[in-house]
Amino acid sequence: MKKGLIQGIAGVGLLVLLPSCNTQKQTTGNDVYAIARTTQSGPGQDEETEIQSEQLSRNIVVPQLQIDALSVYKRMITYITPEEETAPVVSEEKLTAYVDFPANGIQVNPKYGNNSAVLTKLGERLGSLMQSADGNVRNIRIMGYASPDGNTKENDRLAGNRAIQFKNYLQKQFKLPATCQVSVDWAGEDWEGLKRLLVASDKKYASQVLAIFQLTDDPDSRRKQIKAMDKGTVYKDIEKSFFSRLRRMELTVEMELPVAAADNSRLIEQVYAQPEKLSLPELLRVASFYRPGTEQYREVYEIAAYTYPSCTVAQLNAAAAALALGDKESARYFLQQVNGDLRSYNNLGVLSLMDGDKESAIAYFRKYMSQNPRLARENLKIVYGEN
Structure with missing residues (x-):
């Protein structure tokens, strides 16, 4: 016995x-x-x-x-700390500013055209975002667009210079946090934007203009053919109806948001009520609330492993949690899903030891040496009876 x-x-x-x-x-x-x-x-x-x-x-x-x-x-088992679990919660919001410029002008003039109303509205929204994110606005990306009238090369130059000057205006006027990075790029003539506007419009000539888009990608050829339609009346109507909506600055505001305790409570409730509606980062965040080896930790990681089977970290931690509670068969199943992953070798060694296979356990712990030498050595000592 x-x-x-x-x-x-x-x-x-x-x-x-x-x-x-x-x-x-x-x-x-x-x-x-x-x-x-x-x-x-x-x-x-x-x-x-x-x-x-x-x-x-x-x-x-x-x-x-x-x-x-x-x-x-339990002392021998290893768990993985996922990057998603420790990463900050990031939110993005896209804003559009239709800034008016005089012909060939690049300086932002708040008094020109409708700029006063546009810039005031933009400032109010930026201020609101910075307040809601406790000032943690990490990045603002500016993309400048031009309408496809005139000369393509000149339009590209204007779009770039106007975007740069708009960046300078933002940094000066809106007192952005010192940690906020502002980047600039420009797309030049926005033919794709014009295409979207034409598709959504009820203009009788829309299908004919879109057919020209299909025939050629060359901007000069497109302009020439559109200007030739109906003795120039089509081009003039496009210029009047759409071009002002193509000259714009698009901003992507990236914020690092604080995680409210109420939000954490909501996530915990949703894990058991509607887990399929939670994203992988949200599931991993809930798992971080529990101590590894507990039944709650295991439940959340099993949900993550079954809901997102391609997530290696979820499979590894579900296996580790099963081992900690003595469930060898569940651990074996999850470890099979990550076959060959170097991070699995330690827990495969523990599973082998639980199966009574000392030789396989030693082999796995030795393979794991490159990942965590200290833990691998400690586990080998236990196998050899040195602890």
């Missing part, structure tokens, strides 16, 4: 546990036996009492051996 118990726990590698466990067995067994002998009398009863005492002693020792072995395995 004793030999069978030892092999079932961890093979030779966990013999170090046996002295304390065996001592408890002996102490418990002797106490029961002593009580039994003092309470039993009569000829022929001593032998029967001794047999009953041994059986009771075995029933007491087996759970203790299992508990001690599992506590050792």
Whole structure:
């Protein structure tokens, strides 16, 4: 019986546990036996009492051996800290400013055209975003666009210079945080924007203009053919109806948002109510609220592993959590999903040890040495009985 118990726990590698466990067995067994002998009398009863005492002693020792072995395995298991779990919560908002410029002008003039209203509205929204993000506006990307009239090369130059001057205006007027990076790019003539506007319009000539778009990508050829339509009236209407909506600055404001406690509570509730509606980063964030090895940690990572089977971290941590709770078959399943991943070798070694396969456990721990030398060495010591 004793030999069978030892092999079932961890093979030779966990013999170090046996002295304390065996001592408890002996102490418990002797106490029961002593009580039994003092309470039993009569000829022929001593032998029967001794047999009953041994059986009771075995029933007491087996759970203790299992508990001690599992506590050792828990020390040997490794968990992965996903990048998504520690990354800040980032939000983006896109803003559009239709800034008016005089012909060939590049300076932002708040008093020109409709700029006063446009820039005031933009400033109010930027201020609101900076306040809601506690000033953590990380990046503003500016993209400058021009309408496709005139000369393509000149339009590209104007779009670039106007975007640069718009950046300078933003930094000066809106008191952006020192940590905020402002980047600039420009697309030049926005033919794709014009195409979208034509598709959404009810202009009778829209299909004919779109057919020209299909025939050629050359901007000069397009302009020439459109200007030739209906003696120039089509081009003039396009210029009047659409060009002002193509001359614009598009801003992408990227913010690092604080995570409210109420939001965390909502996520925790949703994990059990509607887990399919949570993104992978949200599931991993919920998992970070629990201590590795707990039942809650396991539940969240199992949901993540089944919902997002391509996430290696979810599979690895679901396997680790199953091992910590003594569920070998679940751990085996999740580890099979990440076959060959170097980070899985340590827990494969623990699983092998739980199966009583000492040689495979040693091989896995040695393979894991390149990932975490300290833990690999500690686990090898346990296998060799040096702890």
